[in-house]
Amino acid sequence: MIVIHHNPDCGTSRNVLAFLRASGSEPVVIEYLKEGWTRPQLLALFAAAGLTPREALRETKSPAKDLGLLDEGASDEALLEAMLAHPILVNRPIVCTANGTRLCRPSETVFDLLDRLPPGPLFKEDGEMVIDENGRLT
Numbered sequence: 001m002i003v004i005h006h007n008p009d010c011g012t013s014r015n016v017l018a019f020l021r022a023s024g025s026e027p028v029v030i031e032y033l034k035e036g037w038t039r040p041q042l043l044a045l046f047a048a049a050g051l052t053p054r055e056a057l058r059e060t061k062s063p064a065k066d067l068g069l070l071d072e073g074a075s076d077e078a079l080l081e082a083m084l085a086h087p088i089l090v091n092r093p094i095v096c097t098a099n100g101t102r103l104c105r106p107s108e109t110v111f112d113l114l115d116r117l118p119p120g121p122l123f124k125e126d127g128e129m130v131i132d133e134n135g136r137l138t
Contacts, residue, residue, distance in 0.1 A: 002027035002113075005045070005094040013093040015107035015124045020095070022118035027095075036087050042080060045094055048101035053079035056103060058091040111137065 002020060004027045007013045020027045046056055053076045057064055064070055067082055069089070083089045095104050097113040104110040108130050111117055120131035129138050 001098075003030060003096040004028070005030050005032045005090075005092055007031070007033055007088075007092050010092055011125055012105055012107050016093045016095060016104045016110045018125075019107065019110050019118060019122065019130075020114075022122055023114050023116065024118070025114075032087050032090065032092070037084055037090065039080065039084060042083060042090070045096070045101060048096065049094060049103055051103060052076060053083065056091050056094075057083075058089055062086070062088045064089055108137070 002025050004013075004017055004020065006017055006029050008031065017027070017029065042053075045051075046053065049056075057069060057079055059065070059070060063086055064082075067086070068074060069079055069082055079089075091103055091105065093104050095102055095110055095113055099113045099115070102109055102113055104113075107124065117131060117135060117137070120135045121129055121133045122131040123129050132138050
């Protein structure tokens with residue numbers, strides 16, 4: 001089973017979802033902006049992905065700066081509390097597979113979590129080729 005914590009308004013997240021589907025998987029899609037996060041869920045995801053709250057913080061197109069979260073003195077606890085109140089603060093997409101959990105930025109990092117690559121050619125939304133017609137990463 002594959003789970004993607006997804007934001008449909010994010011191009012990177014849409015690319016990752018498309019790559020997963022192209023690989024023959026139909027992942028469980030969690031739209032975290034609608035569902036929100038729980039503290040145990042975030043802590044488990046960050047631990048599984050080897051991320052600190054600071055490493056998982058979305059700094060752009062989020063209220064991180066306005067909330068003072070970009071300051072070096074902002075604690076992990078403050079970041080977690082803010083992420084619970086403002087789900088947009090968690091960078092995305094986070095993908096969980098039997099092969100591991102990862103923040104998939106750039107989108108091609110999802111391929112490390114798959115047992116096999118999708119057939120090529122495969123392109124991102126912007127037209128950039130990521131897998132060629134011979135099935136090789138570009």
